[in-house]
Amino acid sequence: MATQHSRAAARLMISPAVVLLLGWMIIPLAMTIYFSFLNYNLLHPGPHNFIGFRNYYYFLTDPSFTTALWNTIVLVLGVLLITTVGGVLLALLLDQPMWGQGIVRVLVIAPFFVMPTVSALVWKNMFMNPVNGLFAYFAHSLGLQPFDFLSQAPLFSIILIVAWQWLPFATLILLTALQSLDSEQMEAAEMDGASAISRFLFITIPHLTRSITVVILIQTIFLLSVFAEILVTTNGGPGTASTNLTYLVYGQSLLQYDVGGGSAGGIVAVILANIVAIFLMRMIGKNLEG
Amino acid sequence: MARNVTPARKATVTVLAWGIGFLIFFPILWTVLTSFKSEGDAVAIPPVFLNFHWTLENYAIVNQRSDYLLHFWNSIVISFGSTFLGLVIAIPAAWAMAFVPGRRTKDVLMWMLSTKMMPSVGVLIPIYLLFRNTGLLDTRIGLVIVLTLIDLPIIVWMLYTYFKEIPGEILEAARMDGATLRSEILYVLTPMAVPGIASTLLLNVILAWNEAFWTLNLTAANAAPLTAFIASYSSPEGLFYAKLSAASTMAIAPILILGWFSQKQLVRGLTFGAVK
Incomplete structure (x- = not known):
């Protein structure tokens, strides 16, 4: 259908987007790589010497790197676990006949539209605060000691906050997928005597695989770079207890003005994200082709 | 599902679903309610739910003290500006990929x-550093540029999936009738593409x-949109829950x-x- 002429026109129409994205990818990334080999701190004027891989050495051997890497993994997996399991359960519930389904949907989806700084601050102050928070009040009224969420279990608290933001997303997608499930197939299985559990395991779950994959892919992209929630709640602390890779690199770059070290950290983050990306894209590619 | 369910079961499901929906929504509801309380009521023990003295003073104070309107305007300019700019760049690209797909189209999309x-x-x-050296730091235009580039792949993808669903035959029919490329785009494609473009705009x-x-x-102070403005409430300074709630409510409501x-x-x- 496409002629030579329209092909050339098409290329012309695609090129601005491609050129801009290429530029956005290559220029800053090349600069980061270049800086990562320099002894360059904004607080120390003077020549920026080439110091080889020393920035990488310092970054990777710093104990806070190991902590941050571990925290990143726990944060991503924790939120993924809560949101996919919770999302499947909630979607199954919302798919049942009930009164006022539309309103419940609206209530459930709402947290997704709340900006990260707002949700983090609301949770931190009005719920998790050990003196004035609602959780502290409930603890008191049950005769318990209030739990200081953000200083005693900072990472867990951040996981809760982030999971609250992403549970609606998973639920909505899985609910949409459930609603496209062929009810005749279900009825046929029921008539053949399949139990509710085996119907769930052998019909519902396989049907949902593709959407669960999509949920995991999209959430992982966003969860790897959780930042605002940490900044306004714990500042990565106490110590480095809730510092993820994004926050660690941010601290080194914009709080310590260590351009060289921050750049090395940035490149490490990019490499790790790419490993995850390759893995995910394979998985997605397989699941989305069919 | 067309299966029959007993009213008892439907009632149970309804109660359960409403209960969970309410729990999930509760932090937002609580924020909105707190925004109408005095700072004293905001931290009252036991907490007051609806039976407090409703007041608008927090909204007035937030607006007075912190130039709320400036940050609100910044959010508008940055989010709409980056989305419009992104659409201008992405519409031709997505159009071309959807209607004149080449061998590499899939690869380009995956790469994006x-x-x-x-x-x-x-x-x-x-x-x-680039922004600092070119004076773009803390400017709205700087953020518009960055957010456009950040969201461009998503905009292209969304538009592509919408455009893909416009039947190709209709274009062929238009061509058979002698439509030029220009009138094809203007009179055939645009009306069919508008809903997809509108959805993309909204989401972005x-x-x-x-x-x-x-x-x-x-x-910093000048170009900060609401996200950054709210973050400035992260340092605790006495009683401020009601004001935090008022600022938050205004930031998330639209x-x-x-x-x-x-x-x-x-x-x-x-x-x-x-x-x-």
Whole structure:
């Protein structure tokens, strides 16, 4: 259908987007790589010497790197676990006949539209605060000691906050997928005597695989770079207890003005994200082709 | 599902679902309620739910003290500006990929998606330094540029999945009738593409409105949108829950309303058409 002429026109129409994205990818990334080999701190004027891989050495051997890497993994997996399991359960519930389904949907989806700084601050102050928070009040009224969420279990608290933001997303997608499930197939299985559990395991779950994959892919992209929630709640602390890779690199770059070290950290983050990306894209590619 | 269920079961499901829905929504409801309390009522023990003295003073104070309108305007300019700019660049690209697909179209699309995988923090330093040296730091135009580039892959993908669904035959029919490329775009394609473009616009305004990495790192007093403005409430200074709530309510209300309207498109848009 496409002629030579329209092909050339098409290329012309695609090129601005491609050129801009290429530029956005290559220029800053090349600069980061270049800086990562320099002894360059904004607080120390003077020549920026080439110091080889020393920035990488310092970054990777710093104990806070190991902590941050571990925290990143726990944060991503924790939120993924809560949101996919919770999302499947909630979607199954919302798919049942009930009164006022539309309103419940609206209530459930709402947290997704709340900006990260707002949700983090609301949770931190009005719920998790050990003196004035609602959780502290409930603890008191049950005769318990209030739990200081953000200083005693900072990472867990951040996981809760982030999971609250992403549970609606998973639920909505899985609910949409459930609603496209062929009810005749279900009825046929029921008539053949399949139990509710085996119907769930052998019909519902396989049907949902593709959407669960999509949920995991999209959430992982966003969860790897959780930042605002940490900044306004714990500042990565106490110590480095809730510092993820994004926050660690941010601290080194914009709080310590260590351009060289921050750049090395940035490149490490990019490499790790790419490993995850390759893995995910394979998985997605397989699941989305069919 | 067309199966019959007993009223008892339907009632149980209803109660359970409403209960869970209420719990999930509660933090937002609590924020809105607290915004109408005095600071004393906001931290009252036991907490007061509805039986307090309703007041608008927090809204007045927040607006007075902190130039709220400036930050609100910044959010509008940044989210709509970056979305419009993104659409201008993405519409031709998505159009071409959907209607004149070449051998490499799929690869280009996958590559664009993969650029989203690059963590922003990997390019934080160069962007920060470039902005500092060119005076773009803490300017709205600077953020518009960055957010356009950040969201471009998503905009292209969303538009592509919408355009893909416009039947190709209709274009062929138009060509047979002697339509030029220009009139083909203007009279055949545009009317069919408008709903998809509108959904993309809506979703990207929401995403840009809530973006909180670049907005926090590249702005200070002048260009800070609401995300960064709210973050300034993170340092505790005495009684401030009611004011925090008022500022938060104003920051999330417009997008919450937009979001509720866009529920349906949200699924399609954010899963790149993989889930409908």
